[in-house]
Amino acid sequence: MSRSNYDAVVVGAGPNGLAAAITLQTKGLSVLLIEGKDTIGGGLRSAELTLPGFIHDICSAIHPLGVGSPFFNTLPLEAHGLEWVRPTIAAAHPFEDGSAAALLDTVEATAQSLGKDEEAYRRLMAPLVAQWPSLAPQLLGPLQFPRHPLDLAHFGWLGLPSVTTLAHRFQTREARALLAGMGAHSMQPLNSLSTAAVALIFLMTGHSKGWSFPRYGSARLAAALGSYFQSLGGAIQTGTPVTSLAQLPPSKALLLDCSPRQLLQLGGHRWSRLYQWQLERYRYGMGVFKVDWALAEPIPFKAEACRSAGTVHLGGTFEEIATSEARVFHGTPAEKPFILLTQQSLFDSSRAPQGKHTGWAYCHVPNGSRRDMTTIIENEVERFAPGFRERILARHVMDTAQMEAYNPNYIGGDINGGNLDIRQLFTRPALRRSPYRTSAKGIYLCSASTPPGGGVHGMCGYYAARRALKDIFRLPAPAL
Numbered sequence: 001m002s003r004s005n006y007d008a009v010v011v012g013a014g015p016n017g018l019a020a021a022i023t024l025q026t027k028g029l030s031v032l033l034i035e036g037k038d039t040i041g042g043g044l045r046s047a048e049l050t051l052p053g054f055i056h057d058i059c060s061a062i063h064p065l066g067v068g069s070p071f072f073n074t075l076p077l078e079a080h081g082l083e084w085v086r087p088t089i090a091a092a093h094p095f096e097d098g099s100a101a102a103l104l105d106t107v108e109a110t111a112q113s114l115g116k117d118e119e120a121y122r123r124l125m126a127p128l129v130a131q132w133p134s135l136a137p138q139l140l141g142p143l144q145f146p147r148h149p150l151d152l153a154h155f156g157w158l159g160l161p162s163v164t165t166l167a168h169r170f171q172t173r174e175a176r177a178l179l180a181g182m183g184a185h186s187m188q189p190l191n192s193l194s195t196a197a198v199a200l201i202f203l204m205t206g207h208s209k210g211w212s213f214p215r216y217g218s219a220r221l222a223a224a225l226g227s228y229f230q231s232l233g234g235a236i237q238t239g240t241p242v243t244s245l246a247q248l249p250p251s252k253a254l255l256l257d258c259s260p261r262q263l264l265q266l267g268g269h270r271w272s273r274l275y276q277w278q279l280e281r282y283r284y285g286m287g288v289f290k291v292d293w294a295l296a297e298p299i300p301f302k303a304e305a306c307r308s309a310g311t312v313h314l315g316g317t318f319e320e321i322a323t324s325e326a327r328v329f330h331g332t333p334a335e336k337p338f339i340l341l342t343q344q345s346l347f348d349s350s351r352a353p354q355g356k357h358t359g360w361a362y363c364h365v366p367n368g369s370r371r372d373m374t375t376i377i378e379n380e381v382e383r384f385a386p387g388f389r390e391r392i393l394a395r396h397v398m399d400t401a402q403m404e405a406y407n408p409n410y411i412g413g414d415i416n417g418g419n420l421d422i423r424q425l426f427t428r429p430a431l432r433r434s435p436y437r438t439s440a441k442g443i444y445l446c447s448a449s450t451p452p453g454g455g456v457h458g459m460c461g462y463y464a465a466r467r468a469l470k471d472i473f474r475l476p477a478p479a480l
């Protein structure tokens, strides 16, 4: 390690580790950020996975929660090379007949595209979108005394039920399928409590800063965070997998951007029996099977909206998605799974050689599944985009085991750092006064296995560092 001791050491340079390191460093502490791989980023890395000149996002691709993150928005990331790209249409949802539903920039435009559900959509979303600036910092964090209790109560009333309940407000196939696709981001059966909240958050982000992504690839967001951290005086050490806490230099605070399972392996003897017992019982959610394509031409979707969308949700009607998600959650791979597909190269020419394109997709599979879903995913894309296969130049696939081998935080292919059901939403990884504190003084968990959970937003890292600043250094955290 480059120095003998630090005020704080952060292990793991994913978006949350980076956010934690920045939060501590802005208070003038000496901070070392250690990363096991040769590059920083965690879920924010990009590489030529298929052919030279085709840049693929290895993990996260689209960042509605990143561009809207209350923490990232306090940082001068544009000055460190970040440029957000906002696709023409945030998300589209095709049907076999060649039509599609779409999440458009404004509530008004989306409402008008939903026919008989125009007024229902407007009534549901217009007040929420107006409240989003006050809701975002409250929803993307731990349970805490609400700064805007009325807004939060309104959101809770709508978001606490399942997305199935929320869908009863709508009659059209389009509106109901749009909701199903949004709710499926929770990786929960659609009739589970609080899946409505996930659907509403993704709709609200679409109507605020859009479903944007970094030009040149997701790695650019990590690079901007790392560059800003270093500009503040922070130190980064890559290529250093931590296998025991004894390996680390002394520090007053230690923050770990890792899974509860790794926490047990890294320092089991330090945890109280109760904390260890809780970590052992932590539950992981569905996994993903991912495919990246190098394409000779854009994906020939029948529906025009899909040809202008950054993200496409494939899975058919509300009922089809509800059936396949429930099946996968309970351990059986779906024959027609819900698929998230993105096409960044339509809006960012740096992703592929001139005239060529990239495609990124994953489907939900049971945790730990080794089933090869390539043909199933490609058949599904072909269903909505006949001629797709002929455009494939090369592909790269990752199943759940390869995902976990790539990043030890993705247990069984779970990309959310643990099951995101109502029981684990605010008590991840354990029921404690602060979910970020471990049972050992000065050691904190800062990964997606703490509130608010998965996604690229850095809020778990910010709140864990805020806890450490208060407990150990008696310093206030930078305000959001």
Ligand SMILES: Cc1cc2nc3c(=O)[nH]c(=O)nc-3n(C[C@H](O)[C@H](O)[C@H](O)COP(=O)(O)OP(=O)(O)OC[C@H]3O[C@@H](n4cnc5c(N)ncnc54)[C@H](O)[C@@H]3O)c2cc1C
Binding pocket: 011, 012, 013, 014, 015, 016, 017, 018, 034, 035, 036, 037, 040, 041, 042, 043, 044, 058, 059, 060, 061, 062, 063, 064, 065, 066, 240, 241, 242, 243, 257, 258, 262, 288, 290, 362, 403, 407, 408, 409, 410, 415, 416, 417, 446, 447, 448, 449, 453, 454, 455, 456, 457, 460
């Ligand atoms: C295929 C896929 C698609 C996704 N798509 C999206 C998306 O489009 N949008 C979105 O918002 N989110 C998406 N996500 C989720 C998102 O990437 C994660 O929720 C997010 O990266 C979690 O951030 P984190 O900092 O908690 O952990 P990670 O990003 O997992 O970073 C953890 C880091 O810690 C390092 N590390 C762990 N243990 C050790 C150790 N013992 N020693 C040293 N280093 C260690 C790892 O190498 C890694 O770099 C996706 C994830 C995957 C896998």
